[in-house]
Amino acid sequence: MLVVALVIFLALFLVGYQVCITVRRKWRRRRHYLMAFERARKLGVPLYVIGDPDHGLASTVTGRDYGPGNVCFDLVGCSSANVHGAIQVRGRIEETLQRYFHRPGVVFESCTLEYVDDVHRSISDMVQLAGNDLDNVFTVRVDKWSLEAYLYPGQLIGDQNSRRIIGRAPPLHPQFDEIQEFN
Numbered sequence: 046m047l048v049v050a051l052v053i054f055l056a057l058f059l060v061g062y063q064v065c066i067t068v069r070r071k072w073r074r075r076r077h078y079l080m081a082f083e084r085a086r087k088l089g090v091p092l093y094v095i096g097d098p099d100h101g102l103a104s105t106v107t108g109r110d111y112g113p114g115n116v117c118f119d120l121v122g123c124s125s126a127n128v129h130g131a132i133q134v135r136g137r138i139e140e141t142l143q144r145y146f147h148r149p150g151v152v153f154e155s156c157t158l159e160y161v162d163d164v165h166r167s168i169s170d171m172v173q174l175a176g177n178d179l180d181n182v183f184t185v186r187v188d189k190w191s192l193e194a195y196l197y198p199g200q201l202i203g204d205q206n207s208r209r210i211i212g213r214a215p216p217l218h219p220q221f222d223e224i225q226e227f228n
Contacts, residue, residue, distance in 0.1 A: 050140065052063055061165070069106065070181075070185065070187065071110050071164075074110035074111055074155055074185045075110050075111065077153065077154055077155075077183040077184070078094075078110065078111030078112065078155075078183070079153070080114070080183055081114075081151050081153040081183040082114075082153075083148055084151045084180075084181065084183075085114075085115075085150060085151035087092060087183075088150075088151065090148075090149060090150040090151060090176075091114070091115040091116055091134060091145075091150035091151075091175055092114035092115050092116075092150060092151050092183075093113035093114055093115070093116050093118065093142075093145065093150050093151065093152045093153070094111065094116070094117045094118070094123070094131075094153050094154075095114050095117075095118045095119070095138055095142075095152065095153065095154035095155070095157050095171070096118075096154060096155040096156060096157040097113075097119040097121065097122065097123045097124060097125075097211060098110065098112055098113055098115070098117075098123065098125060098168075098206065099123075099124045099125050100113050100119065100121070109125070109172075110155075111153065111155065112129060112155070113125055113129050113131040113132075113133075114131055114153060115131055115132065115150070116132045116134060116145060116150075117131050117132070117133055117134065118134045118136075118138050118141055118142065119133075119134075119135065119157070120135070120136065120138075120157075120160070121134040121135065125166045137161070138161060138167050138170070138171075139161055139162065139163050139166055139170070142170040142171065142173075142174050143170060143173075145174055146173055146174060149173075149174060149175060149176030149177075149178075149181075150174065150175065150176075150181070151175060151182075151183070152171050152174050152175045152181060152182045152183065152197060153183045153184075154171060154182075154183070154184045154185070155184070155185045156185060156186065156187055158184070158186075159187065184214050
């Protein structure tokens with residue numbers, strides 16, 4: 046009986062912990078998006094959003110955390126971009142970001158670097174798209190200590206597109222260190 050109670054307690058603790066981590070990430074997404082939105086408005090430059098605001102389990106269940114900006118990049122497209130008057134760019138960010146290098150702006154990226162083949166090139170392209178100014182790059186990562194981080198690499202759900210977990214990213218740290226690659 047004690048073992049059953051302990052297992053139930055542990056399961057409830059883990060669920061509660063994951064809910065807290067998810068709420069924290071949603072808060073960070075909203076906060077960083079608003080900071081990027083305000084910076085783009087203040088500078089009078091486009092806001093480039095990398096990652097579909099309506100994609101992902103948390104966004105599907107609880108609603109979107111950020112908007113599509115002026116230009117929205119995503120591998121499968123940004124479903125709400127056309128509704129909000131944003132330009133939708135479908136394709137791999139390693140191939141699409143450079144189309145907009147001629148018009149630097151503010152970049153907001155959320156949980157897409159885990160899926161790209163060449164993360165260092167993608168980061169370099171994001172910084173170049175931001176006019177080589179790290180103050181114009183805002184990103185949100187999946188918390189590496191969350192249960193969800195183990196789902197992102199796809200080991201449990203069989204998603205072979207995910208490549209890595211990234212521990213830190215701008216504006217919190219100027220280097221994208223703590224990149225853990227998966228083979």
